[in-house]
Amino acid sequence: MDNIIEVSDLSKKYRLGQEQRYYTLRDSIASLSSLPKQLWGVWGNFSEILEKNEFWALKDVSFSVKRGEVVGVIGKNGAGKSTLLKILSRITPPTYGQARLRGRVASLLEVGTGFNQELTGRENIFLNGAILGMSRQEVRRKFDEIVAFAEVERFIDTPVKRYSSGMYLRLAFAVAAHLEPEILLVDEVLSVGDAQFQEKSLGKMREITQQEGRTIIFVSHNMGAINALCNRCLLLEQGQTVAFGETAEVVTKYLSSKRKSVNNIWKIPKKPSVPFYVSKMWLTDENGKAISQIEMGENVNLNLEAKITQEIRDGVLAALVATEGSPLLYIYDTDNSPELRRKRRVGKYFEQVLLPTSIFKEGDYTISIMIGHGQDNLTDQNCEISFKIVNTKRDLTHLSFRKNRLGFLYQETHWEVRQLGRQKEY
């Protein structure tokens, strides 16, 4: 039996009240009727009273992982992916069910956990290493390697509060990448940082997974990374297992279920707690009419309503156009107005960009919005719309950019073909 991880019937119940950030007695007094409940709650056991407000973040999830396997966990926001990882990391206990992990576990739910702004790069390496479970000796042994990977040699004795966000992120990832557990639990760490950094960290992840005997559970929204790294995949929906098997199959299943559920207009269901978010997103044609279907060869306007609830610096919003999980076009709203990067004032904003969809061929496309604020990723994974490019005018039968051919672009090309001699002469 070579199962390094065995999960059986793992379930976790949350009370809706726990969503509240924290309580003060003033809150309770504001609703006097609930005060006795709240006080009762201090001493625990008010489950009977609140039974109605419960929901299962994870329900009867069972699976097992073999030594050396890389398993991806995918699903929409709120599907239970993070809850699963939190239970396996022992951050929160399950309500029932159990999990056996046979080996040293390290969890990487974010990079740079516990970094202290006042401490230097050197000191933070030791601090973060200790928090992630490395011994001082281990950190000392790998110290030079970590510093070299992060490319911060010159600033190693500078407090990290003076680091650029890129340096900070590289240092944080470098420490995490040098952990050597038998089981590694990773959550979405690749979704932060610029493209170059993502490339580098993905490369490192690949290197880690190819080392002997390393078992990884990897949660991500990035299907590219999932495809590249994982042998098998677990698809969760509303806390329950929908599929567990070969990565390619499960990813296809996920994408098709997702396509059905997105729309040509998106509105935020509930005001989020982040300082910068998109509240509405839709597409219009040149006359300002809302559309979801575009004739091939035409462009479309992407419209956004964004809200800023507290003044932010170093914030950027990006739109990503993708088809079948492959990114095609990525645009910042700061591209032609760099002053936005310096400061965004509180308020409601309308943003519009003309998408050059005339170069895309027929098919189904999605547009998602990513928002970054310094090192924070404020992206709402549900903020996504889809559109179709259709062809009703041209006969494409013999043309290379018809729908079922390789490639994504619709672009007239002109081959110049000249005969250089008769075959006989060869």
Added chain:
Amino acid sequence: MEIIIRPKSVFNLDFKEIWHYRELFYVFAWRDIKVRYKQTVLGISWALFQPLVTTGIFSIFFGKIAKIPSDHIPYPLFVLTGLVFWSFFSNSVTAASQSMVASENIIKKVYFPRLIIPLSSIVTAGLDFLISFLMLLLVMVYYRYFPQFTSLLVLPVLLLTLILTAGGIGLFTSAINVKYRDVRYILPFFIQIGLFVTPIIYPISVILDYRKWLLILNPLTSVIETARALYSGKPINYFLISLGFAISVVIFSLGLYYFRKTEAFFADVA
């Protein structure tokens, strides 16, 4: 090595595991000390400043003007003795009560025995205590008082009583603060009141007999009164020492119990 994850139970305290994580304890304590006096001009001398200034003010108002008796010990020495021990208590309870909330982002992302956080936050207060304790010894010598030989035996018990009391209350407040942030507002009052229901500015001998009992239930009474007796030549009350120690053990156990009971859900509530 095999880890089995199950619904949480309160009672099994895994000492082996805590020992395994001892390096994290040192690292947290080291971080707190390191960060504490960054970008301050006086640095570590702040540890001396607070008890010295308070001693000065108390000596003028309570010693000179109000003429509170002090068991024939010079008032500045008398009140400094109280303050040195009291400061450790109030500093460590304050630090511990904020420690879990301050580490919220770590708690939500990484597992380790949570006990390490409040316990390591007390170390900084311990360092301040050591410094001010040395100062107390100097002031004692200045007034020509010398501790008696039994101090070597009694002092460790007093320190243990002090640490257990501060630790127990610190564990309790740190845990309850995760859910109810009111602690931040209530605690300063509690500490202010504590300053007056502990014999710091007055000796226990001025309290009427039937009220003494209330005071004696406070383990810090035993610590401070005994500490003074160690150099003033008053007889040492071993009953008081044992009672104080016993109560501190009870306080620590209750604090630990509450902490363990709520610990598993910190990540959900914080």
